[in-house]
Amino acid sequence: MLGADDVLDPPPRRVLVAGTAGVGKTTTARRIAQAVGAPHTEIDALYHGPGWTVRPTFAQDVDAFTAAPAWITEWQYRSVRALLVDRADTLVWLDLPKPVAFWRLLRRTVRRRLRRIELWNGNVEPPLWTVVTRREHILRWGIATRNETRKRVAALADSTPHLRVVRLRSQRDVERFVHRLLAGTE
Template sequence: MPPPTRELPAGARRVLVAGSPGAGKTTLAQALAARLDLPYTEMDALFHGPGWVPRPEFESDVDALLATGRWVTEYQYRAVQPRLLATADAVVWLDHPWPLVAGRLLRRTLGRALTRRELYNGNRERARNWLRGSHPLWVVAGPRFRALRDDNAARFSAEADRRGLVVVRLCGARAAARWLTAQGNPPST
């Protein structure tokens, strides 16, 4: 794999933001989309139907998003990851250390449960959801954190070697904030 860069390709129109749960994918993707004047679509909102049931339209909605040719979104959900990666101009990989993502995820999870804020399609964080093996807490709390990181590294490396995918690898909150600031200011409204 070519060494990770800090530069997005000029005219990038299809950008993925990758990382473990709690890395800040959604936050960075929204801010980056504004700076690049590209539409942002949240993968979680496409995936989760009412009652946390996966939406049957998820994959076709992702295909429709990819067909637009202009987007920023998160790299998640195994069923669509190959399509997302094959279509992207660049990946911004938030490869943060475990203590950072574990702390963020715990604060986010508890905060959502306490405020009962609606997330996607009427869903709210509840303590009973924490028992599900698919809950992000379990991804970060166990060996899946390292496995996810290794899997991302292998996939991004393969795409970089195969077709020259640009991979921007950011390690730590300060590095991500500095990098985002260097991408310019969002358009004024």
């Protein structure tokens, strides 16, 4: 596995950003897209239809944007994970400490709920009290799936030779990594 200071040659063009819920995948993906001059597609926006239903064109939409020579997105959703990995050249793993990840997820969830921020296709975060009644609530899901993400990424690093895996363990690592990408495009 590579780190924030390792040279990526050739520069990344098809990048996945992986990590548990709330670590900053979408924000980091946008920043990487700007740094390398590639489009960012927010995969959640393709997945979630009205009423939190799966959009029927999700797999086709992912197939279409990943056919391009350059793209950045988040590595999520079992139904398209293999396709994403097959077409990516780099996976950036945000492996932040558990307290940092949880605090970010909690802060984001509360802010979105209190401000009634529309996420995708009219959806908003459910009431905060549902964290105790719904197993799929994002806070519970983020905690429960952290180790799954770690296992999944570690397995990729061992089994997918064409895919460079860059592990970033802190926000400082993220900053250094994005800065190096920016410096490489100047």
